[in-house]
Amino acid sequence: MGSGNKGLYSGAYTGSVPGSVYYMKSSDVFRQYIQKRLDKDANGFVDVIAHGTKSSIEIQSGGKTIVINHRNAARLFKDNPAMKGKSIRLLACETGNNHQAFAQNLANKLNVVVEAPTKLVWASPDGSYFVAGGKMIHGRLRPNMNDRGKFVKYYPGGKKK
Amino acid sequence: MSEMILCEKCGEQMVSINKEHTVGMLCPKCGWSLVTSYFDPISTNDTDYVIAIKPDNPVITGNIKLIADIANVNFLQAKKILGSGKDEIIYRAGNESASTLHKAQRVQSVAKRLKEAGIVFTITPKFPFEF
Numbered sequence: 001m002g003s004g005n006k007g008l009y010s011g012a013y014t015g016s017v018p019g020s021v022y023y024m025k026s027s028d029v030f031r032q033y034i035q036k037r038l039d040k041d042a043n044g045f046v047d048v049i050a051h052g053t054k055s056s057i058e059i060q061s062g063g064k065t066i067v068i069n070h071r072n073a074a075r076l077f078k079d080n081p082a083m084k085g086k087s088i089r090l091l092a093c094e095t096g097n098n099h100q101a102f103a104q105n106l107a108n109k110l111n112v113v114v115e116a117p118t119k120l121v122w123a124s125p126d127g128s129y130f131v132a133g134g135k136m137i138h139g140r141l142r143p144n145m146n147d148r149g150k151f152v153k154y155y156p157g158g159k160k161k
Numbered sequence: 162m163s164e165m166i167l168c169e170k171c172g173e174q175m176v177s178i179n180k181e182h183t184v185g186m187l188c189p190k191c192g193w194s195l196v197t198s199y200f201d202p203i204s205t206n207d208t209d210y211v212i213a214i215k216p217d218n219p220v221i222t223g224n225i226k227l228i229a230d231i232a233n234v235n236f237l238q239a240k241k242i243l244g245s246g247k248d249e250i251i252y253r254a255g256n257e258s259a260s261t262l263h264k265a266q267r268v269q270s271v272a273k274r275l276k277e278a279g280i281v282f283t284i285t286p287k288f289p290f291e292f
Binding site for chain 1: 166177178179180181182183184185186192193194195196197198199200204205207263
């Protein structure tokens with residue numbers, strides 16, 4: 001993407017509190033739950049709350065829901081003064097699935113540490129959450145407690161400093 | 162096999178929540194729930210698919226216009242592609258920076274249009290989704 005698209009996502013984040021940036025609609029149930037979490041500003045990381053996949057996150061922009069890759073996310077985050085140069089924790093499902101996933105690529109682009117979940121993030125009304133895989137049962141997604149995941153830190157270039 | 166999920170707070174059977182990309186379970190009795198993100202497999206498929214049309218598709222105006230639109234070429238170029246007598250790549254799934262559709266969904270959309278027009282084509286590698 002050329003520089004002509006710089007600013008495309010300006011104002012895209014739909015709310016922030018110190019140490020947190022939300023890219024979900026305020027009406028999103030996941031957002032409503034996760035924003036009650038007790039570990040905000042964990043280790044000084046900025047929390048990014050968005051729906052995610054192994055290779056992308058979903059954001060709101062201009063009234064539309066769009067999916068962006070790590071390159072565009074890096075540009076978006078660089079434009080956000082609250083995030084400049086800070087380590088990031090992604091509360092976005094599967095973004096830390098492996099070393100080819102979104103989080104590692106984002107760490108490389110931004111030159112900051114990015115912590116991200118290896119599997120789905122499951123949140124509850126009291127703000128508690130855990131990382132685990134999911135299984136479809138009769139077309140409905142359920143947490144698979146036999147497939148627990150965790151948050152992993154990804155470092156620029158893939159190496160721990 | 163029926164697998165019920167019971168509410169960890171009150172023991173009631175939980176029901177499904179499914180709103181856009183937020184899915185999970187809700188207890189209809191006490192309101193406790195558990196939610197996560199879910200994307201259809203097609204929206205997370207990162208394979209670089211290539212669509213090629215086969216030789217001998219009819220070189221008619223409707224087909225030419227369709228190929229021109231999909232391949233992002235002009236009418237004359239599209240006519241040449243259609244009449245070349247060999248396999249011609251007309252679409253590669255790229256990483257468009259900002260789109261409401263994921264790249265596999267864009268491939269699916271192109272495939273649907275070609276199929277509706279009766280144009281014979283291939284998708285490489287094998288495309289696992291319906292169109």
